[in-house]
Amino acid sequence: MRFEDFNLDPMINEGLQAMSFEKPTPIQEKAIPLIMSGVDIIGCAQTGTGKTAAFILPVLHHLLQNPTKGVNTIILAPTRELAMQIDQQIEGFSYFTNASSIAVYGGGDGEDYVRQKRALKTGADIIIATPGRLISLIGSKEVDLSQLNHLILDEADRMLDMGFHDDIMKIISVLPKKRQTLLFSATMPPNIRKLAKGIMGSYEEISIKISKPAEGIDQRAIMAHDPQKEALLTEVLKNKDFQSVIVFASTREKVKNIARTLKRKGDKVQDFHSDLDQSEREKIMQQFKARNLRVLIGTDILSRGIDVEGIDLVVNFDVPPDPEDYVHRIGRTARASKTGTAITFINPRDIPKFRQIEKLIEKELKKEQPPSELGEGPQYSSAGKSRSGKGGQRHGRRSSRNPQGKRRGGSFRSGKKSGGHSGRGGGDNRKSR
Ligand code: ADP
Ligand code: MG
Numbered sequence: 001m002r003f004e005d006f007n008l009d010p011m012i013n014e015g016l017q018a019m020s021f022e023k024p025t026p027i028q029e030k031a032i033p034l035i036m037s038g039v040d041i042i043g044c045a046q047t048g049t050g051k052t053a054a055f056i057l058p059v060l061h062h063l064l065q066n067p068t069k070g071v072n073t074i075i076l077a078p079t080r081e082l083a084m085q086i087d088q089q090i091e092g093f094s095y096f097t098n099a100s101s102i103a104v105y106g107g108g109d110g111e112d113y114v115r116q117k118r119a120l121k122t123g124a125d126i127i128i129a130t131p132g133r134l135i136s137l138i139g140s141k142e143v144d145l146s147q148l149n150h151l152i153l154d155e156a157d158r159m160l161d162m163g164f165h166d167d168i169m170k171i172i173s174v175l176p177k178k179r180q181t182l183l184f185s186a187t188m189p190p191n192i193r194k195l196a197k198g199i200m201g202s203y204e205e206i207s208i209k210i211s212k213p214a215e216g217i218d219q220r221a222i223m224a225h226d227p228q229k230e231a232l233l234t235e236v237l238k239n240k241d242f243q244s245v246i247v248f249a250s251t252r253e254k255v256k257n258i259a260r261t262l263k264r265k266g267d268k269v270q271d272f273h274s275d276l277d278q279s280e281r282e283k284i285m286q287q288f289k290a291r292n293l294r295v296l297i298g299t300d301i302l303s304r305g306i307d308v309e310g311i312d313l314v315v316n317f318d319v320p321p322d323p324e325d326y327v328h329r330i331g332r333t334a335r336a337s338k339t340g341t342a343i344t345f346i347n348p349r350d351i352p353k354f355r356q357i358e359k360l361i362e363k364e365l366k367k368e369q370p371p372s373e374l375g376e377g378p379q380y381s382s383a384g385k386s387r388s389g390k391g392g393q394r395h396g397r398r399s400s401r402n403p404q405g406k407r408r409g410g411s412f413r414s415g416k417k418s419g420g421h422s423g424r425g426g427g428d429n430r431k432s433r
Contacts, residue, residue: 006032008057009064011096016057019092025050030206032058035182040200042192043184045208047328051154051184052089059150059182060090063099063125070144071120074151074175075128076168078158079301080105080278081285083128086154090126101126106133107278117142131159131167138174148176156185156192165195172199187324212361213330216339221354221365223377224345229317230261232370236343237267237295242313244288247297248329249317258317259297272298300325308332314342319350323360348378 003016003024024032027045034041035058045051055075063072077083080103087103094101102124104116113136120127120143127134127143137143151172153159159168181200185192188207196203213219224232233247249255252273259271270284270293287293289308296302300320311333320326326344333340346354346367358364367380 001029003057006036006057006061008032008061009097011064012057012060012093014096015093018095021053025054027051027206027208028054028057030208031055034204034206035059035180036061038180040181040203041183042188042196042203042205042207043182044188044192044206045186046324046331047186048331049208051186052086053093055152055154055182055184056086056090056093059126059152060094060097060099062149064097066149068125068147068149069123070147071124071127072147072149073126074134074145074148074171075126075154076131076134076152076159076164076171077128077154078130078162078164080107080130081281082155083130084282086128090128099125101128103128104133104137105130105278106136109279131164131171134171135167138171145175148179150180150182151175152182152184153195154184156183156195157187157189160189160191160195165191168195169198186328187322212363213327213342217330217333218339218341219330219361219363219365220341220343220368222343222345222368222370223380224347224370224374225378226347228370228374228377229345229347230258231374232345233258233315233317234262234265235371235374236313236315237262242341243294244291244308244311245295245313245315246302246311246329246332247295247315247317248302248320249297249299250321252299254317255297255299262295262297267295268293269295269297272296272302274299274301300329302332312340314340316342316344319344319346319353319357321353323353323357326357327360346378346380351378351380 001024003021004013006024008016027043027049031041031043031051031054035055043051043054045054059073075083075086077086083103083105087101090099090101100123102116102119104120104127116133117137117140120137129137138145153168159165181203183192183196183200183203222232236242237245247258249258252275255271255273259269262269270287272281272284276284284293284296285308288296297317314330314333316326316329320329330340330342333342344354344365370377
């Protein structure tokens with residue numbers, strides 16, 4: 001199928017050509033005709049599958065066919081970064097048209113607010129907004145929403161995670177009832193359907209099954225106790241083929257600690273988390289895109305929706321809690337059929353979670369051990385799985401040779417200082433490479 005087959009406005013097709021979009025992705029193929037037909041939909045497909053164009057193209061088409069005076073379309077997005085990215089895509093698709101769009105978001109300075117207000121007053125067909133900022137703009141009565149035709153919730157799952165439910169409902173309460181509502185999400189937890197039932201009448205659901213990670217991704221897994229992970233990451237980063245790297249860790253505190261450690265080693269590193277204000281985050285993203293930063297370290301806030309091309313390496317410092325998050329995270333590399341590497345550090349506690357991931361990706365990865373100078377990592381087979389059904393022996397072995405509490409208490413570090421494997425039983429050494 002080609003984009004021309006949708007019979008979109010010719011000016012949109014020109015924009016698509018200029019952006020070198022040749023073939024619609026699966027979600028685009030399914031969603032575009034349905035949205036053009038005017039129905040409400042939920043569209044669910046994993047990150048990086050082209051959901052943005054799936055809703056923008058038909059909405060833009062409808063707008064060109066039926067121009068309105070006030071705001072025609074509102075797109076709600078969870079973060080400023082995402083709002084700006086959506087706006088950039090719209091600018092590309094609408095380049096040859098006279099449709100206008102503006103991104104409005106909080107977190108900037110007062111000047112931003114004034115600029116956004118002014119731009120809204122002079123009129124924009126499409127507003128891309130974070131919920132909080134839109135509410136204050138609506139409150140200031142600067143926006144004419146009486147002509148609104150489309151409401152789109154992008155990354156609805158993330159917006160609910162971030163606690164935007166009430167804001168969303170507040171916004172919807174002031175919108176015209178007769179409108180098309182489109183809800184897009186990377187995942188489909190029950191609260192999404194609940195939200196959909198609350199804000200749409202009847203709707204169609206399009207779900208593109210989570211696909212396995214792109215073939216171009218070299219997926220690796222290294223067994224590591226928590227105290228080994230920073231040194232292991234440092235080792236991994238010695239490979240200078242990895243020019244553009246994202247590291248995911250489970251908590252903000254860890255993110256900061258890792259960043260501190262790597263910075264001390266002289267790498268161009270930046271932590272990325274919700275403690276940073278919006279303009280800081282934006283600056284960081286720009287530096288990363290421009291390759292002035294080699295390593296970006298963040299929590300899952302980084303994993304969805306951020307579209308940076310050409311990432312060479314994704315490191316899961318911790319195994320992500322949800323198997324689908326694994327696919328989302330490593331999907332940051334090897335986009336658009338480029339190749340990339342994804343490395344996951346697995347501690348004993350995370351083994352069951354990693355098994356879930358392997359189930360989802362239908363692939364068992366080889367479990368590597370850390371380089372021997374870092375000491376031995378945990379054994380993969382020693383926890384979690386009851387493969388044989390009678391795991392007695394296995395369990396016995398786990399408790400005898402996995403004294404993790406002790407290692408974390410410092411014996412691992414002191415062992416390392418004194419040259420590696422001291423203080424280990426022979427049974428342990430047997431397992432190291
Ligand atoms: P999602 O919202 O599903 O995470 P995006 O809409 O951000 O995905 O798209 C991911 C990337 O793929 C973007 O860089 C986008 O420009 C590109 N892309 C989307 N659809 C196509 C297409 N049909 N052909 C080429 N590139 C595309
Ligand atoms: Mg998206």
